[in-house]
Amino acid sequence: MLSSRLNHHDVRAGTPGESFAAEPSRAVYQATLSAMAAIVETRDPAAGDHLGRIRAYCRIITRHLDRRPRVGRPLSNREAETVVEASTLHDIGKATIPDAILLKPGPLNRTEFTCMKRHALAGFRTLTNAMRQVGRHPFLVTARQIACFHHERWDGGGYPTGISGERIPLAARIVAVADVFDALVSRRCYKAPIPVCEARAIIRRDAGRHFDSVVVDAFERGAEEIEAVAGGIG
Ligand SMILES: [Fe+2]
Numbered sequence: 001m002l003s004s005r006l007n008h009h010d011v012r013a014g015t016p017g018e019s020f021a022a023e024p025s026r027a028v029y030q031a032t033l034s035a036m037a038a039i040v041e042t043r044d045p046a047a048g049d050h051l052g053r054i055r056a057y058c059r060i061i062t063r064h065l066d067r068r069p070r071v072g073r074p075l076s077n078r079e080a081e082t083v084v085e086a087s088t089l090h091d092i093g094k095a096t097i098p099d100a101i102l103l104k105p106g107p108l109n110r111t112e113f114t115c116m117k118r119h120a121l122a123g124f125r126t127l128t129n130a131m132r133q134v135g136r137h138p139f140l141v142t143a144r145q146i147a148c149f150h151h152e153r154w155d156g157g158g159y160p161t162g163i164s165g166e167r168i169p170l171a172a173r174i175v176a177v178a179d180v181f182d183a184l185v186s187r188r189c190y191k192a193p194i195p196v197c198e199a200r201a202i203i204r205r206d207a208g209r210h211f212d213s214v215v216v217d218a219f220e221r222g223a224e225e226i227e228a229v230a231g232g233i234g
């Protein structure tokens with residue numbers, strides 16, 4: 001039901017007639033976005049500058065992305081930048097996950113993982129509430145797609161809905177690659193980092209299974225820039 005309401009066409013945001021009531025100034029908008037993202041970072045300090053790197057990876061991927069879609073029209077520059085900015089909120093739903101699970105210094109058991117997975121729908125609900133107040137603003141539409149679908153898999157084996165392929169919004173397919181790559185090369189409370197070259201090989205291997213191969217192609221084209229960002233992980 002959820003997946004039928006949200007589809008990849010939602011990423012083609014910015015169509016005439018959408019509500020832009022009381023458009024905030026750019027500075028207010030950026031400050032609000034930073035404050036929301038900071039809540040998640042405060043809850044999960046081990047993630048370090050994960051959110052900053054996700055933005056950087058998404059910017060590189062969208063720059064190298066073959067913008068000619070399999071169907072529909074190409075992603076515009078403005079939409080690509082919206083994906084970059086909205087990626088900051090991909091894990092906003094984690095604000096609802098208990099510390100005992102979020103900060104557990106080891107692998108999650110089955111029950112804990114089931115709880116952790118709820119962050120995707122929690123993010124969907126949070127951003128749905130925001131949309132009730134200001135309407136279907138393109139930024140919120142994209143942020144909600146990302147928060148809800150960034151753990152879906154191209155082959156349909158992901159969560160929370162198990163949708164597959166192009167039914168997964170493009171914005172979420174982009175963030176999925178960036179998020180998994182950063183998790184692989186970062187130290188987390190439950191695992192050591194792996195070398196960038198190994199992480200690249202895993203992303204490549206999972207093209208067409210976990211990830212959209214078009215997005216993986218863009219990731220590969222931007223690999224040097226992505227490695228430069230990953231090289232700054234402390
Ligand atoms: Fe997540």
Ligand SMILES: [Fe+2]
Nearest residue numbers: 050090091179
């Ligand atoms: Fe993440």
